[in-house]
Amino acid sequence: MSGLDIWLTIIFLGLGTFLLRYSFIGLVGERKFPEWMMRHLRYVPVAVMPGLIAPLIVWPQATGGETDHARLISAAVALLIGSIFKSVVGAVIGGMITLYLMLYLLG
Amino acid sequence: MLSRICNIVADMSRTRSVFWQGLRAGAPFILVISPFGMLFGVVAIEAGFDLIQTMAMTALVIAGAAQFASVQMLVDGTPVFVAILTGVAVNLRMVMYSASLTPHLGNALPWQKVLISYFMVDQSYGVAFAKYEREPDMMLNEKIAYFFGCISIIAPFWYGFTLVGGLVGSAIPPEYALDFAIPITFIALVGPSLRSLPHLSAASVSVIVALALSWMPYNLWLMVAAVLAMITGAQVEKMLGARK
Numbered sequence: 001m002s003g004l005d006i007w008l009t010i011i012f013l014g015l016g017t018f019l020l021r022y023s024f025i026g027l028v029g030e031r032k033f034p035e036w037m038m039r040h041l042r043y044v045p046v047a048v049m050p051g052l053i054a055p056l057i058v059w060p061q062a063t064g065g066e067t068d069h070a071r072l073i074s075a076a077v078a079l080l081i082g083s084i085f086k087s088v089v090g091a092v093i094g095g096m097i098t099l100y101l102m103l104y105l106l107g
Numbered sequence: 108m109l110s111r112i113c114n115i116v117a118d119m120s121r122t123r124s125v126f127w128q129g130l131r132a133g134a135p136f137i138l139v140i141s142p143f144g145m146l147f148g149v150v151a152i153e154a155g156f157d158l159i160q161t162m163a164m165t166a167l168v169i170a171g172a173a174q175f176a177s178v179q180m181l182v183d184g185t186p187v188f189v190a191i192l193t194g195v196a197v198n199l200r201m202v203m204y205s206a207s208l209t210p211h212l213g214n215a216l217p218w219q220k221v222l223i224s225y226f227m228v229d230q231s232y233g234v235a236f237a238k239y240e241r242e243p244d245m246m247l248n249e250k251i252a253y254f255f256g257c258i259s260i261i262a263p264f265w266y267g268f269t270l271v272g273g274l275v276g277s278a279i280p281p282e283y284a285l286d287f288a289i290p291i292t293f294i295a296l297v298g299p300s301l302r303s304l305p306h307l308s309a310a311s312v313s314v315i316v317a318l319a320l321s322w323m324p325y326n327l328w329l330m331v332a333a334v335l336a337m338i339t340g341a342q343v344e345k346m347l348g349a350r351k
Contacts, residue, residue, distance in 0.1 A: 001154075001155055001181045001182070001184070003160075005181060005187045005190075006155075006156060006160050006181065007160070007163075008187050008191070009164075009177050009181060009187055009190050009191055009194070010160065010163050010164045010167055010168070011167070012191045013164075013167075013168050013173065013174075013177055013190075013191050013194040013195065014164075014167030014168045016191065016194070016195040016198070017168050017169075017170055017173065017194070017195065017198045017201065018224060018225060020195070020198050020199065020201040020202050020205070021201045021204070021205055021224040021225070021227040022205065022220070022221070022224040023201075023202050023205050023206075024202065024205040024206040024208075024209045024213075025205045025208050025209050025212055025213060025220050025223060025224060025227075026205075026220050026221070026224060028206075028209050028213060029209075029213050029214070029220075031213075032210070033206075033209070033210060036341070038210060039341040039344060039345070040337045040338065040340070040341045041203075041206055041207040041210070041337075042207070042240065042340065042341070042344075043305065043306065043309045043336065043337045043339075043340030043341060044203045044204060044206070044207040044236070044333075044337065045207075045232075045233055045236055045237070045296065045297060045300065046297055046300055046301070046306045046309045046310045046313065046336065046340065047203075047309050047310075047312075047313050047332070047333045047334075047336035047337040047339075047340065048200045048203060048204075048313070048329070048333045048336075049229070049233070049293040049296055049297045049313075050293070050297055050310040050311075050313040050314045050317075050336075051313035051314060051316065051317030051328075051329055051332035051333060051336065052172075052200070052293060052317070052329055053289065053290040053293045053294070054313070054314040054317045054318050055317060055318060055321045056286075056287075056289065056290050057290050058318060059321075060286060060287070061286060062284060062286040062287075070284075071284075071287055071290075074287070074291070075290055075291070075294060078291050078294040078295060078298065079294050079298055079301075081298070082294055082295050082297070082298020082299055082301075083298045083299065083301040083302060086298075086299040086302075087299070088132070088135050088136075088234075088295045088296070088298075088299065089135040091291070091294055091295035091298050092135050092136070092138050092139060092291055092292065092295045093135075093138065095291040095294065095295070096138065096139075096287075096288075096291060099284055099287055099291070100284070103284060
């Protein structure tokens with residue numbers, strides 16, 4: 001891996017990522033989406049984020065893809081706190097504390 | 108005249124308080140952004156990046172998961188264009204973020220839209236979008252202020268802790284389980300919205316499809332899962348609405 005390789009990656013990944021982010025908000029602008037599209041866009045966060053992390057929770061890379069009880073339990077705790085109490089702070093703190101506690105207890 | 112000035116001042120202080128609301132809403136994510144940024148700094152240096160390259164990547168790309176993916180591919184000796192495309196593929200979800208923010212922020216000024224795009228990360232997007240859905244009566248300038256409030260507390264910690272990681276530069280023991288900061292973040296972003304049936308259905312489909320298709324290359328599994336989950340959410344919403 002040369003310095004040029006690194007710089008090419010930085011510049012083109014940066015540019016590409018910006019264009020993805022800018023795509024709709026920059027180019028569509030003021031035009032209104034039809035109602036059916038709005039109804040779908042409402043679910044973007046819950047459609048993307050759970051799927052993105054599901055494999056990371058079930059098959060964590062840190063354990064070589066082995067399902068890990070400490071991670072499963074702490075994910076469940078974060079999910080319960082987040083959904084029942086609607087608390088972002090609680091989910092983050094509760095999840096991380098549970099993770100460390102479980103890693104300590106389960107070794 | 109006087110009442111007009113009063114209106115402008117009232118408007119400004121309202122916008123300012125919305126900015127602070129956004130900042131407070133973004134603050135919890137410091138707890139997960141910091142270890143994640145630090146981890147990236149360490150990984151990049153270990154991969155052979157110098158400090159300037161590490162910081163340039165963190166500042167220009169500002170998308171942790173894609174940065175990790177590309178660096179890993181370079182380390183593995185993958186051709187550069189494949190490393191770039193892989194990172195871009197990991198970020199394809201940003202197109203959906205951009206589309207769903209458009210009804211809310213599409214009328215912002217051009218320079219604001221450039222900045223919003225640059226700062227469109229999972230946390231700022233997730234927090235702001237949830238707020239816009241909760242409070243549909245927000246004005247455009249309030250929505251913009253909220254978004255910038257949120258990112259203004261997150262971005263400095265992302266840059267700063269990447270720098271710390273790059274300077275420390277040695278492996279963080281796996282016992283610290285920093286890998287799990289990201290799953291916890293996303294759970295925290297999505298959890299509060301899971302109390303409506305359409306949202307819960309969409310999230311469930313997303314998880315099931317993602318796990319079932321995780322053998323697919325280039326993050327295609329995520330795109331398929333996301334599209335099917337969106338359709339699910341919209342259909343369930345329609346069915347519930349029709350029953351009323």
